[in-house]
Amino acid sequence: MFSGCLTALVTPFKNYQVDYPKLKELIEWQIAHQADGLVMCGTTGESATLSDEEKVRIFKETVRQVRQRIPIIAGTGSSDTSKVIKLTKQAKQCKVDAALVVTPYYNKPPQEGLYLHYQAVARESKLPIIIYNVPGRTAVSIAPATIARLARIKNIVAIKEACGNIEQIKEIRKLCNLPILSGEDGQTLEIMAEGGQGVISVVSNLIPQDVRTMIESFKENNLSLANQWRNKIYPLAKAMFIETSPIPLKTTLKILGRLNGEMRLPLCPMSEANIPKLQEALKEYGLFSLSKKSLTKK
DSSP: OOOEEEEEOOOOEETTEEOHHHHHHHHHHHHHTTOSEEEESSTTTTGGGSOHHHHHHHHHHHHHHHTTSSOEEEEOOOSOHHHHHHHHHHHHHTTOSEEEEEOOOSSOOOHHHHHHHHHHHHHHHOSOEEEEEOHHHHSOOOOHHHHHHHTTSTTEEEEEEOSOOHHHHHHHHHHOOOOEEESOGGGHHHHHHTTOOEEEESGGGTOHHHHHHHHHHHHTTOHHHHHHHHHHHHHHHHHTTSSSTTHHHHHHHHHTTSOOOOOOTTOOOOOGGGHHHHHHHHHHHTSOOOOHHHHHOO
């Protein structure tokens, strides 16, 4: 179920509130452009500034809009195990297909603490759990040996790896058969070459069909075509991180007329110095050809 191009969807805001009509519009656009699944309230969805009440409503609205056409993964992670259990149970009641649970951030638990955290969430919630390892944001990395222990728990069904270390991916594959999803657009094919199943993608907010085509080409062993797509997509994907994500992504969606670009503090509008870099990447991909004045227009 959890493979291919899974879009880590942005959360649209209007006057600092979640814009639910726009959310439905974004969901329909993703389905129409062949995303294989949606991840709601993840890092790209600015989960850190969403209340649990907002997250639950987003899960409900997404399930209602999707109508079982593609899988829905709910971001339920935090630094507090009891809070994660409660939110994951609520997500299950909303009838999502799985929960994406990031490693606890800031409190930097040891490996045994990470194991006990995921064990408790999986056993208490009964929902399929996808582990999310992103040490660049959380300051802690879950070790392959710990992942192998967790893989024995029935409803831990996959891991999203954004550690940036292919050797770690290889070690996970040696120790267990837990499905691996890339958490880095730039490493999707490298991770798939090590047995990965696809990507939870930022850039697919813009080009889900292209990301899916790249993945499908790889699965069909058309490596030449897959690499052609990778080479085309990579500069655009890299541009989505010239500032903290999702600042460049929401800026791009604003330029394309699909979003107002609003974010919640402490995220803020893109700096003037980086706008030409974003403009160049978008023009190279052929998404638009607007002037710098258009890009910076409020």
